[in-house]
Amino acid sequence: MKIDRIVLTHVRVPLVEPFRISSGEVTAKDGIIVAIESDGLTGYGEASPMAGSFYSSDTPESVWNDLAIALVPSVLRNPPTLVAELQEILNRAGGSPFARAGIETPFWDLEGQRMGKPLWELLGGRNSPVESGLAVGIYPTIDRMLGVIDRCMREGYRRIKIKIQPGWDLVPLEAVRSRFPDIPLMVDANCAYTQKDVPHLKHLDRFGLTMIEQPLPKNDLEGHAKLQKEIQTPVCLDESADDIQSIQQAIRFGACRIVNIKIQRVGGLANAKAIHDLCQANNIPVWAGTMPELGIGGVQTLHLATLENFRFPTDVESSSRWFTEDIVEPPLQVTNGLLRVAPGPGNGHRVNAEAIRRWTIREAEFTAG
Ligand SMILES: [Mg+2]
Secondary structure, eight states, rough: OOEEEEEEEEEOOOOOOOETTTEEEEEEEEEEEEEEEEEEEEEEEEEOOTTTTTSOOHHHHHHHHHHIIIHHHHHHHHHOOGGHHHHHHHHHHOHHHHHHHHHHHHHHHHHHHHHHHHHHHHTTTTTTOEEEEEOOOOOOHHHHHHHHHHHHHHGGOOOOOEEBBBSHHHHHHHHHHHHHHOOOOEEOOOOOOOOHHHHHHGGGGGOOOOEOOOSOTTTTHHHHHHHHHSSOOOEEEEETTHHHHHHHHHHHHHHHHHHHHHHHHTTTTHHHHHHHHHHHTTTEEEOOOOOOOHHHHHHHHHHHHSSBBSSSSSSSOOHHHBBBOOEEESSOOOOOEEEEOSSSTSSSSSEHHHHHEEEEEEEEEOOOO
């Protein structure tokens, strides 16, 4: 494949409300849009680390450098013919999973456009809508949290996920459970507890949760296994589940019954699909998480989430849930709790160039030779 040009664009879109989890807060969404131009087609991807580095050690700046210094020059030097050849090139170049997701995913979009096939078909998924779940952060008061949930639930989200941390768990759960007695409900702790908290976490069982996501630190697989023996609520891994090896180990330990797959955390679509397949072979259902990404990453997550073993609603939500403006056309819209990708080859949704221009803070272009 001949690559004519690669353009990196760092955009920063204001959020409609601050996003707060157990480890920090952001008020704007940073994303690095990667556009790869080849023979009159342009494939788009997104690298989407969380600003403030409280989800992982990666920041928009470190990911920009990985792309600009290592990954982009490397694919320009060795352009792959097919997506399948890309992994080896990326393995040699290094770079964080976020940067790899940014450079890998546009090749899938390009391949889909060249073959006239939507991304879900390339991945082996289905042409079906994806159930969407509402995710809410940590709020100063229960009333503020319920206000956001009430407003958002008009779109019919199929489950509610609340972020928890020590001191903000049983009381907000009680409030959500009494307002929505039947809705599938789950919690995400983003590593906020330790093994000392196992007796406390057992109280979560009374809420009939579909899962507790990443209660303990990333490297504490043994702790997750101990916790899973003690509680009925299924344990789901997110931060711990960053590659095939750690997931194999988690399954061996009995550290989880469910895995959250994020394209960004695992370094692209090929790795995400491989993790899906591994989990399926081990009877571990998965679901598709988000950073949350802007629309390009969101759309690619929806294509991925049509694979068979994605068995719970995704965290991808309406564009207007988090972003004052999204960068895809059409924007994502949850209707009756469901999201559909736009028809068409590759990603389906096209980029909104004007919106990208409006929110650009840095841009760079690269050509071969
Ligand atoms: Mg999570």
